[in-house]
Amino acid sequence: xxxxxxxxxxxxxxxxxxxxxxxxxxxxxxxxxxxxxxxxxxxxxxxxxxxxxxxxxxxxxxxxxxxxxxxxxxxxxxxxxxxxxxxxxxxxxxxxxxxxxxxxxxxxxxxxxxxxxxxxxxxxxxxxxxxxxxxxxxxxxxxxxxxxxxxxxxxxxxxxxxxxxxxxxxxxxxxxxxxxxxxxxxxxxxxxxxxxxxxxxxxxxxxxxxxxxxxxxxxxxxxxxxxxxxxxxxxxxxxxxxxxxxxxxxxxxxxxxxxxxxxxxxxxxxxxxxxxxxxxxxxxxxxxxxxxxxxxxxxxxxxxxxxxxxxxxxxxxxxxxxxxxxxxxxxxxxxxxxxxxxxxxxxxxxxxxxxxxxxxxxxxxxxxxxxxxxxxxxxxxxxxxxxxxxxxxxxxxxxxx
Ligand SMILES: Cc1ncc(COP(=O)(O)O)c(C=O)c1O
Numbered sequence: 001x002x003x004x005x006x007x008x009x010x011x012x013x014x015x016x017x018x019x020x021x022x023x024x025x026x027x028x029x030x031x032x033x034x035x036x037x038x039x040x041x042x043x044x045x046x047x048x049x050x051x052x053x054x055x056x057x058x059x060x061x062x063x064x065x066x067x068x069x070x071x072x073x074x075x076x077x078x079x080x081x082x083x084x085x086x087x088x089x090x091x092x093x094x095x096x097x098x099x100x101x102x103x104x105x106x107x108x109x110x111x112x113x114x115x116x117x118x119x120x121x122x123x124x125x126x127x128x129x130x131x132x133x134x135x136x137x138x139x140x141x142x143x144x145x146x147x148x149x150x151x152x153x154x155x156x157x158x159x160x161x162x163x164x165x166x167x168x169x170x171x172x173x174x175x176x177x178x179x180x181x182x183x184x185x186x187x188x189x190x191x192x193x194x195x196x197x198x199x200x201x202x203x204x205x206x207x208x209x210x211x212x213x214x215x216x217x218x219x220x221x222x223x224x225x226x227x228x229x230x231x232x233x234x235x236x237x238x239x240x241x242x243x244x245x246x247x248x249x250x251x252x253x254x255x256x257x258x259x260x261x262x263x264x265x266x267x268x269x270x271x272x273x274x275x276x277x278x279x280x281x282x283x284x285x286x287x288x289x290x291x292x293x294x295x296x297x298x299x300x301x302x303x304x305x306x307x308x309x310x311x312x313x314x315x316x317x318x319x320x321x322x323x324x325x326x327x328x329x330x331x332x333x334x335x336x337x338x339x340x341x342x343x344x345x346x347x348x349x350x351x352x353x354x355x356x357x358x359x360x361x362x363x364x365x366x367x368x369x370x371x372x373x374x375x376x377x378x379x380x381x382x383x384x385x386x387x388x389x390x391x392x393x394x395x396x397x398x399x400x401x
Contacts, residue, residue: 013339024391025361026292027339029162031225031310032363033281034370038273039224039263046262055250057083057233058261064268065233071270072194074207074216080236082246083256083264087192087219087232088115090245091156093252094215094234095119097244098186100153103144105136107313107346107354109162109190124152125347131304133166133313134158138175145183154186159203160193163346163356164313165289165306167197170204177210186241187214192232193309195223195278198286201307212237220267222309223278231256231264284379285310289359291380291389296357299396310360313343317353319400324350336395362388 009027016023056062062078069076084090088111095102096119104112106125113123124144126136135157145152157176160167168176180187187206197203207214219232236242249255256264267274293303293312301314320328325342332338343352363373364384373379380386 009339009341012333016333016337016339022337022391023333024338024388024395026357026359026392027341028361029311029358030227030360031222031281032360032370033225033277033284033374034367035226036224036274036277038271039226039267042263042266043229043259046259049258049262051258053255053258053261055255056081056246057256058258058265060265061233061256061261061268064265065235068268068270069216069235072205074205074211074235076235080238080242081233082236082242082249083231083233083261084249085230085232085253085256085260086221087190087217087234089249089253090217090232090234091115091188091190092119093245093248094188094217094241095121095154095156097241097248098154098188100151101148103136103141103152103155103185104347105134105157105161107163107343107348107356108134108156109158110341110345112156113347122150123347124148128161128164128168129172131166132168132172133161133164133307135168135172135176138172138179141176142179142183145179145185152183152185154188155180156188156190157206158190158193159205160197160201160308162193162309162311163341163343164304165293165309165311166304166313167201167203167307170202173204173206174209177206177214180206180210180213185213189214189216191216192219192222194218196282196285196310197308198282198306203308207235212239215241220264223281224267224274225281226263226267229257229260229263231260233264233268280374282308284363284373285360287379288362288385292357292359292362292392295389295393295396299393299400301396310358312357312359313354314357315354316400320353323353325352325355326350328353329355332395332399336399338392338395338399 066076221227296314300319303314340355343354
C-alpha cells in the first residue's frame with residue numbers, strides 16, 4: 001500500500017515549485033482560506049492545556065458540536081459523539097468497529113478503500129448515478145450486496161462528495177436508506193463538506209431518514225481550512241457502536257489534541273464572525289470552482305457543474321484517447337504544468353479519463369493573497385486567480401488539440 005495519493009501528489013507539486021517550474025496545483029484537496037483570528041486566539045489561549053482529556057472529547061466541544069448538528073436538523077446530544085484528531089481516524093475506527101465488507105461509491109474519496117483493506121475487509125465498488133455524487137446507485141448496490149459471497153455490513157457515502165463536488169438526489173438518498181434497512185447495512189455518512197454547499201443545492205442526510213443506522217462524520221478541515229489542526233467529530237445512533245469506537249479511540253489516540261479542542265468548541269459554537277467567514281469562503285469556492293469547471297467544458301470535457309466544495313470531476317474522454325488516466329495526468333503535469341488526480345485514485349478503471357480537479361488552492365499561496373481573494377468583490381478578477389484560469393485554458397487547449 002502506498003502513501004495516500006492526494007498527499008503524494010502534493011509532494012510532486014512542491015518538488016516542481018522548488019525546481020522553479022510552473023505548476024497549477026489542482027491535485028490536493030486543501031481548503032484555501034487563512035485561519036480566522038478568533039480561532040488563533042482560542043488556540044493560543046488554550047496552549048497550556050497539557051493534560052490528557054476525556055477520550056470522547058472535552059465536554060464543551062461535545063456540547064457545541066451536538067448543538068451544531070441540532071441546528072442542521074439532526075437533534076443530537078453530547079453522549080452520541082466521539083471526537084478525534086481528524087475525521088479520517090473516526091472513519092477508520094468506525095469501519096473497523098462495524099466489521100464486514102463495505103460498499104463504496106465509484107468514484108469516492110481516496111482513503112476509504114485503503115481504510116477498508118486496513119480493517120481487513122473487502123470493498124464492493126458501486127457506481128454513482130450519472131450527474132450525482134457520493135451515493136452508490138441504489139439498484140446496483142442492491143444487486144452487489146445480494147450477490148456478495150461475504151457479509152456486507154456498511155456503505156460509505158459522502159455528502160457533498162469528494163471527488164465530484166456533487167450531491168446525490170434526495171431520491172437516491174431515500175432509496176439508499178430504505179435498502180440499508182432491508183439489507184441491514186450501517187450507513188457511514190461523511191459530511192465534512194456540508195457547510196460548503198452552494199445556495200440552491202439541497203443536502204438530505206441519511207441520518208434524517210435512517211437515524212437508527214447512520215453514523216455522520218464532520219470536522220474543521222474544510223469549512224474553516226484547519227486540516228493541519230486535526231479535529232473531527234462523529235455522531236452515532238443509539239446502540240453499542242459509539243462505545244466500541246470510543247474504546248478504539250482510547251487505545252489509538254487517547255483524546256483529541258487539548259488546545260485544538262478549545263478552538264473547536266468555539267468553531268462549532270458558530271459565533272457570527274465565523275459563520276459569515278464560512279459563508280464567504282463557500283461563495284469564493286463556488287465562483288472559482290464553477291469557473292474552472294466551465295473552462296474544462298469549454299475545452300470539450302464533459303462535466304456536471306459542482307453543487308458544493310472546491311472540486312469538480314471532468315471527463316476528458318470526448319477529446320482524448322490512446323492514454324490511460326495516469327498517463328494523461330502525467331502529461332498534463334509534465335508538459336503543461338497542471339496537476340490533477342486521475343479517476344483511478346478514486347476507484348475507477350485505469351483507462352478512465354475522468355480527473356479530480358481540486359480548486360481550493362487557487363485562492364493563492366500566502367495568507368495575504370487568500371485574504372485579498374476573500375475580500376474581493378469578484379474573486380475571478382484577482383490577478384493570480386485570473387492567471388490560473390488562463391493557464392488552465394491554455395494548457396487544456398494545447399493538450400487536447
Ligand atoms: C471526503 C473526505 N473525508 C475526510 C477527509 C479528511 O478529513 P480530516 O482532515 O477531518 O481527517 C477529507 C480530506 O480530504 C475528505 O475529502
